[in-house]
Amino acid sequence: MRIRVAAPDDAATLVEFNAAMARETEAKELLPQVIGAGVRSLLANPAAGFYVVAEDDGRLVGSLMVTKEWSDWRNGSFWWIQSVYVRPEVRRRGVYRSLYRHVQNLAAADPGVCGFRLYVDRENVVAQGTYGALGMKATRYLVFEELKPGIRFYR
Numbered sequence: 001m002r003i004r005v006a007a008p009d010d011a012a013t014l015v016e017f018n019a020a021m022a023r024e025t026e027a028k029e030l031l032p033q034v035i036g037a038g039v040r041s042l043l044a045n046p047a048a049g050f051y052v053v054a055e056d057d058g059r060l061v062g063s064l065m066v067t068k069e070w071s072d073w074r075n076g077s078f079w080w081i082q083s084v085y086v087r088p089e090v091r092r093r094g095v096y097r098s099l100y101r102h103v104q105n106l107a108a109a110d111p112g113v114c115g116f117r118l119y120v121d122r123e124n125v126v127a128q129g130t131y132g133a134l135g136m137k138a139t140r141y142l143v144f145e146e147l148k149p150g151i152r153f154y155r
């Protein structure tokens with residue numbers, strides 16, 4: 001298995017993985033034109049973040065997305081991990097572990113990174129267990145949000 005930063009040619013599979021993840025974890029059907037544009041936009045703007053993919057025999061089997069958030073307290077950036085997905089048939093074989101270790105190695109080479117964060121559905125106990133097993137700890141924070149009027153991203 002090869003772990004690498006995603007390239008523009010990976011866009012279609014990353015869109016497929018996001019759609020499958022939203023369906024599986026939140027029973028949402030993402031709007032293809034919105035998620036398609038969302039994936040391609042990040043791939044075209046490396047300053048905002050990047051995807052890391054796991055490739056097995058030329059086929060992508062898992063991915064995650066990293067975006068950056070400035071922390072004035074720490075004078076550094078958190079790398080936020082989102083859009084985590086591993087194909088069902090290869091789960092529990094260390095694919096996510098390898099993706100996360102790769103991200104940790106990239107961050108180790110970048111003194112501007114202060115750590116990693118992510119949010120996870122409160123009912124997704126498998127993902128929570130995975131993050132805990134790899135060394136992350138649940139925080140005291142709750143996530144709040146408000147979407148601007150007119151924002152639609154699923155059917």
Ligand SMILES: CC(C)(COP(=O)(O)OP(=O)(O)OC[C@H]1O[C@@H](n2cnc3c(N)ncnc32)[C@H](O)[C@@H]1OP(=O)(O)O)[C@@H](O)C(=O)NCCC(=O)NCCS
Nearest residue numbers: 084085086091092093094095096097120126127129130133
């Ligand atoms: C969560 C997910 C990414 C884990 O990927 P994975 O490649 O199967 O995880 P790994 O094989 O690297 O597991 C690493 C460790 O996490 C824990 N873990 C992973 N899956 C587990 C499960 N089903 N039950 C219990 N522990 C689990 C184990 O400690 C495991 O180490 P071990 O196999 O040596 O015991 C995968 O299940 C997935 O894609 N789920 C659907 C999408 C999703 O929930 N995304 C996260 C949204 S926040």
